[in-house]
Amino acid sequence: MGRRRALLVATYDYADTGLRRLTAPAQDAEALAEVLADPVIAGFDVQMLINEPTHRVGEEIAAFYAASERDDLTLLYFSGHGLKDDNGRLYLAMSTTRRDNLRFSALSVQLVDEALQESRSRQKILILDTCYSGAYAVQQYAKADAAIHTGEALGGRGRTVLTATDSTQYAFEGSTIHGQASQSVFTRHLVQGLQSGAADLDEDGDITVDELYDYVYRAVVAEQPNQRPRQFAEVEGRTVIAANAHWTLPERITTALDSPLPAIRQTAIEPLGQLLRASNDQVRRIAGGRLEYLLDDDSRAVSETARAVLDAPASTGRPASPMPVRRPTGPTFSAAAKASARRWRSRLRPPDLPWQVFVSSLVAAGTAIAAAAVDFSWYLVAVSIVMCCAVARSAKPAFAAGLTAPALFGVVLALGWLVHWVPGTPTHEPVPAAMIGIAHVAWLTAGIEGVVLLRRTGDLTARRQILLLGLGTVAAVLILVILLYDYRHSRIRPLYPAILSVLAAVLAMAGPLVRSRSKDFVGAWVLGGFAAWIGLLERPGRFTSPEIVVGALFVVWLILGIAAYRNKSEGTPIRPWAIAAALLAPVVLGGAVVVAVPPGPVAPVALGLVVSPDNDYLYASDIANDRIVRINTTTRKQVGKSLAVGDQPSRLELSPDGSRLYVSNSGAGSISVVDVSAWKLIGSPILVAPGPTSLALNAATHRLYVLSPQAETITVVDTEAMATIGGPLASGPAPSDLAVDENGGRLYVAAKDSGTVAVIDTKTRQAARSPIKVGAEPIDLVPGPNGSLYVVCGSTYSVINTAVEMSRPTPFPVEGRLRTAGVSADGEHLYLLGSENNEDVLRVVDVGNREVVSTVRADLDLAVWLAVSGDGQRIYVSRLYRPGILVFDTVGPKHVGTIELN
8 A cells, every 4th residue: 555645835934025925824734734644534644844945845845756656645735926937937936036036046847847757656646826926026027928827837647736726916006016816715725625524525435636626616716706726637547635534424315214215215225335335444334334224124125225235246436546545544643643743843843033033032041041040030931931932933923922922921910910919029119010011011912913913814014013013112121121120129029130031031022023024123122122221220420330331331232223223224134243233232231230230139028927025026037038137116126137047937936935036947947046135046957847837835845846838747846955856746638837735735736628626645646636627728826815726717717725625616707818817915805817809907806705896908918927915005917018017006906107127
């Protein structure tokens, strides 16, 4: 059995700008390749060539036919421009074709015909979806014959040639084209006929070349009357190009078989007999099954006729071409794998771009990854990677993809900023905050506009391209302004890595754009970027020496932009080095700014809070700077220097006498112990399980219990020996917090998933009783006076009496979501911190009657922790989205101030 081989050639991007009037043949070729490679439909071994130079296409066609065997079925498809020289010779335009030198830059159809003739294959199909580009410059005279007569050059024994049209003409006035070429509907109907099986006109399960032509001709003419496909064939027998994958028994036969009249049922036997001798296995199987069913028909005439047909000797059926090639009858793993590999090779082929642009994009990708290594936004890195991947596609589709993908990321980021989903977002002043919305809307608009235009027309006009490029450039510049502003005014984190990252992302976007609109883009890129950068620098009188160097680099960049526009206005081509230099300049500038301008300080982010027994001091863990600070509660000022501890200090626990402070370092997996009076660390950090988040101290037994939700273990620390004792204690699945009773005999562990609190005997290290059911998602345990333990759940709270062996708490519902809680020293009031409708909510609960007596609703910038002073007068609240610690008077409660950290 011979092979089924196909070579698809599509060209739509030309060095000769006069040939850029096609839609998107690449999509047509890819769709045709997919249906031809489908083993259920056609089972071809498909090779694709997209936008390749003439010599490469010629070599591949020669190799394609030279490797063909006698029994092979070969199919050559071409989509692009067809051109005729002054002598009427036909050429196929490739990416390197120039209209003024067709003989040496285009592919001669005569050479293709010679390769066809020399091929050993006896079944050859040639499909040309071409148009004749008669849109010449004003000074060039029209050709003598405006039609491409394909049949004059191609055709012959064992060959079938299908063409999209025989002539395509333009009318023009000056340099303006008034007509339109016939739209590329030919390949679309070709694919539809094969894919849907509609081209199986005689309903025998096979699609022959003749049937395919008849189907496509009718469909094309119905849609576009001025386009008439042609067929030239010199073959013997039928050439089956594909199978009808959706074949079912024709309705006329099923209707006859279902008739109650024997005479009508008998009329279906002859067509079934013809189908029984079809070349399609599925058709023969179904037809044979229906004939065998008729053997038991209650009419003897019907059953005997069916028997005669089944017993008749096998017939050759319809005339077939010599040594007919049979399609695979079903999918195979290897064929499917090869088809998938071909599609991905086509999609991920090396970029057909100038090397300067490609290198620029690689630099962008590397810079973005380097920026990620210094811990910056995943968003910018993802945008850069997506854009660099888009470079591998052709200019126009990559342009739309490169704008749409970051737009989607931008929407997520913008929404996250609006509703505080993204922690650590810097504080924006009104102008930069507005720029965020403008930038992302512009980026999103550009992406949607590009996709809509490509989907509708398959091309972008020059005016539309300039508009979209402008939107993309505005978005890039605005985002650059935002990040630089945050870098210079950062209150949360240093943003200098963002400079390189955002420049890399926008630089990668430039890659696929420069190919089509290099001059416009480079000019806008440089001029707009220069204005944005220079506006962020200090006044000239305050320039330091390093900043003067940066300013000089700005001037160089501006000169590059002016040079690009000057070349454009004079009509001279822009030099490749100028493109590369203008695009790479921002990366150099970004690095220079990083070196020349000192980074903004990392803004403190207070997390854990604890008040001293005498209420004079508040201790806070600064998770952003890996330190703890001491604050005078009267002056609300930081006292002394901060104390460096381990990575990501989170929770704090203070000894009852206030002499020692224990700090859980979540990132380091350790506990730091602080001598409060000397304000220094005691010894080395105590290593515990990874990710410690909760602490519970019992001074009577000198034990500190450390919960690590990541490891689902509890580490026991001897506070006198400053070392762990025993092995890790299993906490159970999904632990969220822990507490110890006053005597140190019972350990309570909240399990978030099960909605229970486990009780562990600290001596036996075993469960002291069955878990206590407390409600859904317990997240915080707050010890209170007289043996009370408050359990804060997602939307309820309850109280466990630790003095009672079998406490059964009752959950009390609360609106919204809860995060944490605190209790007054006298146990009369419970303070619940949570959120509702995107607002932070602080509720005061009268413990005696279980009623909420007061509520504060405000945007507290994601309040996460609170501490209540021992005298019951102050509530201290830490937050993530803004620096500083909020201070509330418990009467009300009302906000009375904010503690700013140095």
